[in-house]
Amino acid sequence: MMSTTEGRRILVVDDERVIADSLTAILCTQGYSAKAVYSAAGAMAAAHDLTPDTVISDVFMPEMNGIELASYFAENHPTCAVMLMSGDDSAPALLDAALRQARPLSRQNKPVTPTQILEWLSSLAPIN
DSSP states (O other), rough: OOOTTOOOOOEEEOHHHHHHHHHHHHHTTTTOOEEEEHHHHHHHHHHHHHHOSSSEEEEOOOOSHHHHHHHHHHHHTTEEEEEEEEOTTTTHHHHHHHHHHOOEEEEEEEEEEEEHHHHHHHHHHOOO
8 A cells, every 4th residue: 555655746836945945855854756846837847747746835926826826736737736825914815715716725824834734745645
């Protein structure tokens, strides 16, 4: 039987490089195949090669926000789970609006701990 981490490809998207790189390093030490990118455009480009099972993205980024990115993944990679996180006080209202539009995503308010992210990832169905 495959473990929850084995084979799971994760794309971490945050315009704050230290956050993306740190979370990616933590995920890799836990057995995930994780890649950091620093923009929504970078995530869309990386998705062609990586074909992620999961995307963990910041909400507020230049050019395209995380909610728009989640919509892209829902349309182009419908089996990909998406978690959006933000430390901005206005993010919960935006995320609630996205959820009302039936976009499949999870949300976390920053600061989010690695333990919280790992617990969320472990709750996802194993990759077949």
